[in-house]
Amino acid sequence: MATELTFDAIRLPSECEALRKDVRAFIAKEIDAGSLDPHGGGIDGAYSADFSRKVGAKGWIGMTWPKMYGGHERSFLERYVVTEEFRVANAPVRLHFVADRQSGPVILRYGSERIKADILPRICRGEVCFAIGMSEPNSGSDLFAARTKATRTKGGWLVNGTKIWTSNAHQAHYLIGLFRTSSPSKENRRHGLTQFVVDMKTPGITVNPVYQMTGAHDFNEVVFEDAFMPDDHVLGEVDGAWKQATSELAYERSGPERFLETFYVLTELVRVLGQRPDTRGAEGIGRLVAQVHTLRRMSVSVAGMLHAGKEPVVEAAIVKDVGTIWEQKLPHKARDLAAFVAPQSANRATFEERLNYAVMIAPKLTIQGGTTEILRGIIARGLGLR
Amino acid sequence: MEAENLVAETARRILADVADPQSANRAKDDAWKAPAWAALEGAGLALAWVPEALGGAGAELADGFAVLREAGRSASALPLAETVLAGWLLSKAGIASPRGALTCGPARDGERVTMSGDGTVSGSLRAIPFAKGATHLALLAERQERQDGGLAIALLDASQAHIGDGTSIGGDPQNWVSFKAARPAVVKDAPAGIDGQALMLMGATARAMQMAGALEAVLELAVHYANERVAFERPIAKFQAVQHNLARLAGETAAAVAAAGSAADTIAHAATFDEAVLLEAAAAKIRVGEAAGEGAAIAHQVFGAIGFTQEHTLHRFTRRLWAWRDDFGNESAWAVKLGNLVAAKGADGLWPMLAAR
Structure with a gap:
């Protein structure tokens, strides 16, 4: 514990x-x-x-x-x-x-x-450009349920199956894919998955767009039909991908991109409330600034630990949990705080345009790269609760 | 961090020995406090920030803040933070600290102490922590005869003031202190840079460190309890709803530790109470205060009815967490200050200000 x-x-x-x-x-x-x-x-x-x-x-x-x-x-x-x-x-x-x-x-x-x-x-x-091919139609947070299969063939592997929610796949040159190379064992359901570097030009790969609710094209479905992977495209141990995932996640989870994705809303809020905000506006800005400052201190602290060669897995999960919830709530708080800004005031149009965009993308922030629920499970394990 | 800090390690050991929350909670009266205080004084912790030449321990600012985190961790009902702060204020003017418990003021926004031309002080301070029981008050007074806003630091014998009854929500003395034309034992000019805001910034950071320590203790208690307490035939730690609540508590505790630690580190390395200190200390008091509110609520939810009893130690921490939020500026007061600072610098000054830390 x-x-x-x-x-x-x-x-x-x-x-x-x-x-x-x-x-x-x-x-x-x-x-x-x-x-x-x-x-x-x-x-x-x-x-x-x-x-x-x-x-x-x-x-x-x-x-x-x-x-x-x-x-x-x-x-x-x-x-x-x-x-x-x-x-x-x-x-x-x-x-x-x-x-x-x-x-x-x-x-x-x-x-x-x-x-x-x-x-x-x-x-x-x-x-x-790289994409990450982990999620499947029936395997999201539960990565070890992945079913896209790589089967042995001469000099390599043949991949069949479908990945989904794959950001950037339509623009990516490569994808790192998680494929099933064996069945899970009785003792270890995480056994049997292998990571591959996939060249997106490989014959047998089709990328289909999945448009997002904002209208943007970021997600894709990636379909593999007898796509050939040479042996030297395997990353690490065959069947042992589960051992390779943890330390990278600390890097992925604690970076500044985990609380700054909607930061522009705060900047524009300060602009639209002006140099002499009323008490409500000043208090609102002050709290948000205190919160983001604290997140940055937490994130830099984890960066310092990574720099020192430590593996702060729990601390990194905490940064992403607290950070993504903050960046998700930020547009809604900013909307409240700007409610009484005069309609004709300068900067209001830019503020609203950016706010509306942030409100729309906010739901994804606590889903991408490990959901809130998964993160809290990791934190709970670190606390010795499971 | 604790293991590397000898002063904090000493404080932790002594506090566990003389002010253990469990024993303090079981005590029928306050008899344990006098020997506990003597132990803290004897170890030099009470006057941590007073130079040796003025009778103190001459500890680094960083060490003193680390001691206050330990004090929070033990939720001790002793005026350690107040005495440490008062000693610091007095030493800034070169005034030696007397022995015994001290406190300082003003400790709330909008309150002031004035000094007339004859050197006497007057003031009415609404909520001074641990004034009852203090031998002396360290006061920051505005010299009325001076046009330049000159400030004085005064050591006032507590018998010169009327000290009301009353306790904070944490159960510790929190008193209305008033004095009119009272003559201090010692008065000296405050040095440049030591003003009302500087005292509030030091106090806010001290309270932030105490709250961070208390939250660490609360997290430890709650995790331990969840693993022990069986309901529906298994430890409640096995329920996902409980796990997620505790993960949130860990997040709030982490935020508190990071914000308070960063503010303390900033003050320890700062030459003056500049804008960087204002950002850090204000942010710490705001964010740690928020964490105190959230964290206390989560902890009580985990403990259920037992945590709501006198018998259980949880309230020693949660009640002080609630109380400490209000001393030396609450979240809202600091947020207005910080928000106005950010607004005055303008939107494009925000990121450079954050990134400069």
Whole structure:
């Protein structure tokens, strides 16, 4: 049992501040050039091959990876700064974000030498988009119910089945797929799943769009029909994917993107309430700022632990649980606080447009990448309750 | 963190020894308090922030805050935080702290102490924690004869003030303190930068650390209880509804620990009570106060009826959590201050302000 939660007061080291200046200067230049719109368009990070290539050239993808694979051997805390500055500026990082955060590290740890040498440098150059192929029509939070099958064939595997809710699959060059290679064993229902790097150009793969309630196209259904996976595309142990999942999740769960996804609503709220808000407005802003400041302290603290080589699985789950609930409630609180803003006041149209978008996307925040219920189960286990 | 901090470790050991919540709760009277206080004083914890030259322990600010987290963890009904703060305030003007329990003021928004030209002080302070039982009051007074808003720090013998009865929702003394043309034992000018807001920021951070510690203790108690208590033929910890409540309590506790710890660390490293301190301490008092409210409610739900009894120790923590929210500025008061600061800087100043921490 571990009820002692560690959230030490970690500060980003000074080299991060120089980097932050560079990133902000880069963003300012991109805004001037019209390639980054901080106030509109695809609000949750658009897809831009041009932008991702520039970010790669700056050395801001694969920042923590070894130089031999195109990485830059910088610290996890430096990566944190780049992530949060891009997130707040609404930078179009969609192409490289998942590869940088999740897929690259998995390949680095479990990939064959050929795959690492082939793919990682291209991720670092901002050329490669990854999708994550975990969920299936009958397997969402319960990952180990996955049924898409990979069966042995000469020199590799043949995959058949369907993945769903696969973000970016229609734009991705690769997907990391979780496929069933054996039946679950009696003792361990998690046994029998294997991770693969899937080249999306492989014959036998069809991507069908699943439009979201906002009208956006992000989700897809990915259908595999005798799609061939060479042996060296296996990641880690055959049948043993369940052992590989946990430590990456701490990275995935505690980052600044887990509470800043609707941050623009707070910025626009401050703008629309003006420099002299009434008491109600001031109190509302003050509470929201205190809450987001606290979340950032928690998130930086976890980043510091990851940097120190620890595996703060429970702390990371807590950051995502508290953070996603906050970013989900934020638009609704902002709506209340702006209720009496004069209809003709400046900035109101922008505020409402962004607010409405945030209200619409808010439900997904506590679902994607591990639902609230799954997170609370992990926290409960960490507390020694199950 | 605790294991690395010797001062906090000492405090934890002594508090467990002399102010264990279970024994304190069983005690029929207050007889345990005098020896407990003597132990804290003897270990130098009561005057943690007073330099050795002025009779204190000369501990670092960070260590003192860590001690207050321990005090919260034991929900001790002793004026440790009040004395530590009063000693700090007096030492800022170079005034030595007398022995015994101290308290300080003003501790609420909108209250003030004035000093006339003859050096006497007047004031009416609504809710001073642990004034009853304190030997002296450390006061921050506005010099009325001065146009420049000059401030003085005064040490006033408690016998010079009228101290009302009354207790906080936590059951600790919380008193209406009034004095008119009372003559302090010592008066000195407050140094630049030590003003009403500075005292409120220190007090707010001290209370935030106490609340964070109390929430840690509450989480530990609640998890332990859920694993022990059997209902419907299994420990209630096995019910998902209970697990999720406790996960939420862990989230609120984590937020409290992070916010309070960050504010304490900021003050410990700051040269002045600048804007960074204001952001951190205000945010801590707001967020930890919210966590106190949420956390106490969840804990009571987990414990059910037994947690609502006098006999159980839970109330020692939850009642103090509720009370501490109100000292040195409640959530709403700090939120208005912080909100106005953010609004004045403008929308595009918000992120740079947060990221600078």
